[in-house]
Amino acid sequence: MNTREVRLFSAIAASAVVGVGAVVVAATEPVHSAAGSTMQTGVTETAATPPTEPAVGRAAPVLTGPAPLPTEEQGLPGG
Numbered sequence: 001m002n003t004r005e006v007r008l009f010s011a012i013a014a015s016a017v018v019g020v021g022a023v024v025v026a027a028t029e030p031v032h033s034a035a036g037s038t039m040q041t042g043v044t045e046t047a048a049t050p051p052t053e054p055a056v057g058r059a060a061p062v063l064t065g066p067a068p069l070p071t072e073e074q075g076l077p078g079g
Contacts, residue, residue, distance in 0.1 A: 001009075
């Protein structure tokens with residue numbers, strides 16, 4: 001056998017080993033079904049009255065008016 005045939009045989013054998021391994025893992029994994037699950041998928045309800053007004057009042061900006069330009073962007077003095 002020449003090296004090309006050996007490489008081809010090695011690639012086929014490695015692929016077969018990986019494929020058999022994947023089948024074994026898939027066959028031995030436990031099956032998780034929705035019927036055997038303990039997870040609950042209901043809606044959580046709380047018996048409380050909603051507040052009559054928002055907790056935060058009206059938003060107001062801290063700074064008002066135009067902001068001054070940085071000194072490097074102000075332009076030439078006297079201009």
